[in-house]
Amino acid sequence: MERESSIGRNQFQQQQLLRRRWAIPILATLLISFLIISAYLFSSSSSSLRLISSSSFSISQQRLSHSFKTPLFVESKIKPSPILSASNHSIPRLAYLISGSVGDGESLKRTLFALYHPHNTYVVHLDLEASPAERLALVAFVKENPVFDKFQNVRVIVRANLVTYKGPTMVTNTLNAAAILLKEGGDWDWFINLSSSDYPLITQDDILHTFASYPRHFNFIEHTSKIGWKETHRARPVIIDPGLYKAKKSDIIWVTERRGLPTAFKLFTGSAWMMLSRQFIEYCVWGWDNLPRTVLMYYANFVSSPESYFHTVICNAEEFQNTTVNHDLHLISWDRPPKQHPHILNKADFPKIAKSNAPFARKFHRDGTVLDMIDQQLLHREKEGFVPGSWFEGNTSNLEFKPVKDVSDLRPGPGAEKLKLLIDGLVNADGFDRKHCI
Numbered sequence: 001m002e003r004e005s006s007i008g009r010n011q012f013q014q015q016q017l018l019r020r021r022w023a024i025p026i027l028a029t030l031l032i033s034f035l036i037i038s039a040y041l042f043s044s045s046s047s048s049l050r051l052i053s054s055s056s057f058s059i060s061q062q063r064l065s066h067s068f069k070t071p072l073f074v075e076s077k078i079k080p081s082p083i084l085s086a087s088n089h090s091i092p093r094l095a096y097l098i099s100g101s102v103g104d105g106e107s108l109k110r111t112l113f114a115l116y117h118p119h120n121t122y123v124v125h126l127d128l129e130a131s132p133a134e135r136l137a138l139v140a141f142v143k144e145n146p147v148f149d150k151f152q153n154v155r156v157i158v159r160a161n162l163v164t165y166k167g168p169t170m171v172t173n174t175l176n177a178a179a180i181l182l183k184e185g186g187d188w189d190w191f192i193n194l195s196s197s198d199y200p201l202i203t204q205d206d207i208l209h210t211f212a213s214y215p216r217h218f219n220f221i222e223h224t225s226k227i228g229w230k231e232t233h234r235a236r237p238v239i240i241d242p243g244l245y246k247a248k249k250s251d252i253i254w255v256t257e258r259r260g261l262p263t264a265f266k267l268f269t270g271s272a273w274m275m276l277s278r279q280f281i282e283y284c285v286w287g288w289d290n291l292p293r294t295v296l297m298y299y300a301n302f303v304s305s306p307e308s309y310f311h312t313v314i315c316n317a318e319e320f321q322n323t324t325v326n327h328d329l330h331l332i333s334w335d336r337p338p339k340q341h342p343h344i345l346n347k348a349d350f351p352k353i354a355k356s357n358a359p360f361a362r363k364f365h366r367d368g369t370v371l372d373m374i375d376q377q378l379l380h381r382e383k384e385g386f387v388p389g390s391w392f393e394g395n396t397s398n399l400e401f402k403p404v405k406d407v408s409d410l411r412p413g414p415g416a417e418k419l420k421l422l423i424d425g426l427v428n429a430d431g432f433d434r435k436h437c438i
């Protein structure tokens with residue numbers, strides 16, 4: 001037993017010696033190759049550094065970030081959707097929110113028919129004031145329509161929101177629809193917020209054809225920093241919207257305290273109707289930058305926040321300021337200042353409507369005869385039918401579904417020229433580049 005163990009010890013010592021003999025050349029080789037690699041790294045151009053991702057090279061990483069001007073903030077890693085240049089000339093996709101309240105079901109359907117194009121995406125919402133029966137009828141209508149069924153691009157918000165007129169719940173509803181569209185609406189380019197009392201004045205073929213030649217990052221939002229009378233009537237009062245926490249709708253509560261104007265950001269105001277780019281909607285909904293969120297919380301206690309929220313966010317975000325085009329794309333016939341109550345458009349207004357270059361108009365009465373005139377003379381739409389286009393030939397009110405030709409084969413009419421006049425007038429106006437957010 002003892003001998004065995006002593007032999008074992010001897011073998012062990014020999015092995016150790018052998019290992020040491022090998023260890024020195026191996027270590028030397030490693031050291032030399034390390035020196036060669038690091039010498040190569042520190043002397044080579046920064047582009048070759050891009051290939052190395054090991055965290056042990058902290059110095060080279062710093063050099064990397066310097067040479068590529070990548071800021072060290074985490075939010076810079078969140079890249080918004082790429083901006084498609086106008087030179088692509090592909091047909092844009094629009095994402096529409098059409099909302100209504102109790103009794104608006106029929107006019108909402110009519111607006112949807114007039115706005116429908118298989119290239120776009122639609123979210124329709126009847127708020128919580130409408131009865132479940134009315135909402136279910138809308139769901140059934142969308143489900144049973146063979147065209148909507150074929151293209152799967154109309155979605156009804158079933159978990160309806162309580163929306164208070166003038167309250168922040170209007171903005172949360174708009175953001176809710178925008179988030180649904182981001183998640184499930186495919187890759188659209190612009191978001192448009194309409195109600196059932198809005199109506200298009202030109203066809204979707206006209207709109208899609210014309211917007212194909214403008215940069216996709218434009219945001220059409222009427223805005224100004226001259227808040228005027230709104231300072232005392234909107235910015236100073238403090239309100240609470242019970243719609244945020246009550247199950248039943250009631251009017252906003254006025255708090256007796258008044259507050260000062262914000263100093264952390266500048267207030268902007270304008271029209272509640274707009275067409276916003278996908279990049280800007282992502283910025284507002286995803287919230288990697290805190291501005292949209294803090295401004296949203298500020299507006300929770302503001303009267304008529306839909307007329308200010310997006311305006312204030314876009315004009316205080318440096319990267320979006322220069323994307324604004326100061327127009328709301330609507331024909332609205334206002335009362336004399338303070339521009340609070342739009343005049344209801346009727347038959348007598350038709351000449352003005354037909355002359356307008358705006359793609360949308362409001363406000364219309366449910367089933368006003370002026371809508372029939374728009375259908376017949378501007379959209380060529382039959383009752384209960386789609387606006388004719390090359391995607392749907394024949395009798396568009398006959399729901400016997402016919403094979404569809406290429407949906408991106410547009411047939412623009414005179415409306416396309418009118419819209420082009422309007423947009424060209426805006427973006428080619430003197431000082432367009434200098435007049436954002438003033």
Ligand SMILES: *[C@@H]1O[C@H](CO)[C@@H](O)[C@H](O)[C@H]1NC(C)=O
Pocket residue numbers: 084085087088090
């Ligand atoms: C748009 O054009 C850019 C460059 O001109 C190109 O990289 C991009 O792939 C194009 N996008 C589409 C959808 O054609």
Ligand SMILES: *[C@@H]1O[C@H](CO)[C@@H](O)[C@H](O)[C@H]1NC(C)=O
Pocket residue numbers: 099100170171174193194195196272273306307310
């Ligand atoms: C969106 O649409 C509704 C109509 O349902 C409107 O009242 C509201 O002010 C619009 N704008 C915003 C920013 O929510």
Ligand SMILES: *[C@@H]1O[C@H](CO)[C@@H](O)[C@H](O)[C@H]1NC(C)=O
Pocket residue numbers: 318319322433434
């Ligand atoms: C916006 O436009 C102004 C005026 O042309 C320019 O000075 C500014 O740098 C632009 N801002 C951004 C973020 O590009």
Ligand SMILES: *[C@@H]1O[C@H](CO)[C@@H](O)[C@H](O)[C@H]1NC(C)=O
Pocket residue numbers: 395396397398
């Ligand atoms: C279209 O179809 C509807 C319903 O089938 C019918 O009432 C209408 O007269 C038709 N219109 C034309 C122009 O054929």
